[in-house]
Structures are given as structure tokens and as C-alpha cells.
Amino acid sequence: MNAAEQSRYLAAMGIPVWRPKAEMALPVAIEVLEPPTQAHTPMPESLHLATLADEPAIITPHSKSVEVPSSAKAQIISSADLDWEALQQAVSTCTRCSLAKTRTKTVFGTGHVQADWLIVGEAPGADEDRQGEPFVGRAGQLLTSMLAAIGLQREQVYILNMLKCRPPNNRDPSVEEVTLCRGYLERQIELIQPKLILVVGRIAAQHLLNTDAPLGRLRGQVHTLPSTKTPVVVTYHPAYLLRKPLDKRKAWQDLQIARQLTQTWS
Ligand code: URA
Numbered sequence: 073m074n075a076a077e078q079s080r081y082l083a084a085m086g087i088p089v090w091r092p093k094a095e096m097a098l099p100v101a102i103e104v105l106e107p108p109t110q111a112h113t114p115m116p117e118s119l120h121l122a123t124l125a126d127e128p129a130i131i132t133p134h135s136k137s138v139e140v141p142s143s144a145k146a147q148i149i150s151s152a153d154l155d156w157e158a159l160q161q162a163v164s165t166c167t168r169c170s171l172a173k174t175r176t177k178t179v180f181g182t183g184h185v186q187a188d189w190l191i192v193g194e195a196p197g198a199d200e201d202r203q204g205e206p207f208v209g210r211a212g213q214l215l216t217s218m219l220a221a222i223g224l225q226r227e228q229v230y231i232l233n234m235l236k237c238r239p240p241n242n243r244d245p246s247v248e249e250v251t252l253c254r255g256y257l258e259r260q261i262e263l264i265q266p267k268l269i270l271v272v273g274r275i276a277a278q279h280l281l282n283t284d285a286p287l288g289r290l291r292g293q294v295h296t297l298p299s300t301k302t303p304v305v306v307t308y309h310p311a312y313l314l315r316k317p318l319d320k321r322k323a324w325q326d327l328q329i330a331r332q333l334t335q336t337w338s
Contacts, residue, residue, distance in 0.1 A: 181232030273309030
């Protein structure tokens with residue numbers, strides 16, 4: 073991706089794009105920094121806040137585990153013996169929970185099945201339920217821009233949701249639904265073997281990391297998925313960022329943390 077394209081994507085994310093003084097047509101009173109020149113550019117200095125360590129700290133444990141209410145009788149149902157095709161088939165015909173009655177299509181996931189990056193969202197919305205693909209609505213467009221801003225096309229990553237069916241009226245998933253669906257997610261992670269998981273949104277992050285810590289405490293650092301030891305970076309859900317564009321700056325920081333991790337890959 074060239075600098076002009078990346079600038080467009082950053083602009084689409086609502087991240088100010090800095091240009092060298094000479095290029096600035098207007099004498100606007102903003103900080104002047106080097107513009108991004110390549111797909112993988114250093115984080116602009118002004119975004120390199122004191123709270124952001126150069127070497128992301130690996131943190132665990134979390135404050136408190138999410139408690140599963142005793143009313144939720146669900147147990148994680150393992151899909152450990154299924155290959156990719158069988159797993160897709162199992163999801164497409166799943167009737168483990170009542171969402172099977174209200175969904176239009178299941179949403180298994182999309183992208184490169186051997187991707188280094190796995191993006192985990194919460195659950196399909198109305199557009200995804202209709203099309204059977206994750207993140208295809210407005211939030212999905214912003215997610216695409218966020219990825220593009222760090223030089224990633226959707227086809228290079230794998231994108232999926234914790235839940236494979238839409239909760240009616242976009243309500244939060246219940247613990248039971250998440251638990252019943254979790255075996256699919258775990259098998260997807262085992263088969264994809266990503267080097268990095270980027271989780272968008274509080275609900276997916278809390279369930280994946282088994283914590284009730286608020287998103288503000290989960291973002292901005294690197295976690296480890298207990299089962300596979302995969303590094304996990306948490307950031308805001310793009311739907312939230314559409315409502316609170318000022319937090320896009322923090323999301324950009326999180327993306328930079330994730331990107332920094334890729335520099336340790338061989
Ligand atoms: N929100 C999500 O978490 N996932 C989608 O696929 C769409 C919206």
C-alpha cells in the first residue's frame with residue numbers, strides 16, 4: 073500500500089494524518105510529524121503516549137474470572153476432532169441454542185485459513201446474519217479501514233465472531249450462548265494457529281480472556297490466551313468507535329501494539 077492509500081485509510085479511521093511542513097497547504101496549528109510512508113510505519117510520536125510501553129508487557133492474570141451463573145447449564149462442547157470442513161458443516165447446521173431458531177444464516181468466518189492474524193468480534197449483526205459473513209456492515213467497513221491502516225487486507229487475516237449466530241435485536245450474547253458456541257471458536261483457533269489474536273470489543277475480550285475487567289483495562293497491552301499461549305491484543309469494537317470517534321486514537325495505539333508484536337516474528 074502506498075502512502076496516499078494509507079493516508080486515506082487513516083483518515084477513514086478518523087486518525088489525523090500528519091504531513092511535513094512543506095506539504096501543508098494551510099497554516100493549521102497541529103503537530104507536524106513525518107507522514108506514514110510504508111505499510112508498516114512507526115507510530116507517530118504524538119501517539120506514543122507515556123502509558124504505552126515500547127516493549128508491550130505480557131500481562132495476566134486478570135482481576136476476576138467471569139462467573140457462569142448456575143442457571144447456565146451449558147458446557148463447552150468440544151469440536152476437537154473436526155477438520156475445517158467438518159467444523160464449517162457443524163456450525164451451519166448447529167442447533168445447540170435457541171439462536172438457531174431466529175438466525176437467517178450462520179456466520180462461520182472469512183479470510184485466510186492459515187492467517188497470522190485472527191480478528192475476533194462478538195456476534196453477527198443484521199447485515200452479517202443476512203449475508204453469512206462477519207463484519208460486512210458499517211462497523212465492518214471501519215474494521216476494514218483499521219486493518220488497512222496497518223497494511224492488512226481482509227484476505228490476509230481471518231475474521232470471525234465468538235458467536236456464530238445473531239442474537240435478536242443485537243442484544244448481548246448470554247453466557248449460555250457463548251459457552252455452547254465456544255467449542256467452535258476454540259477449534260477454529262486450533263486449526264488456524266494464528267500468531268496473534270486481535271479482539272474487538274469488551275464482550276468478546278472478557279469471554280475470551282475469562283475476565284470481567286473493563287475494556288479500558290484490557291486494551292493497551294498484550295495478553296496471552298491460556299490454552300494456546302497466543303498473544304492477544306484487545307481494542308475497541310468498531311461499532312463503538314462509530315459512536316465515539318474520539319477513541320479511534322486509542323484504537324490506533326492498540327493496532328500499533330499488535331503491529332509491534334509482528335516484528336518479533338521470524
Ligand atoms: N459486530 C460484530 O461483533 N461482528 C460482526 O460480524 C458484525 C458486527
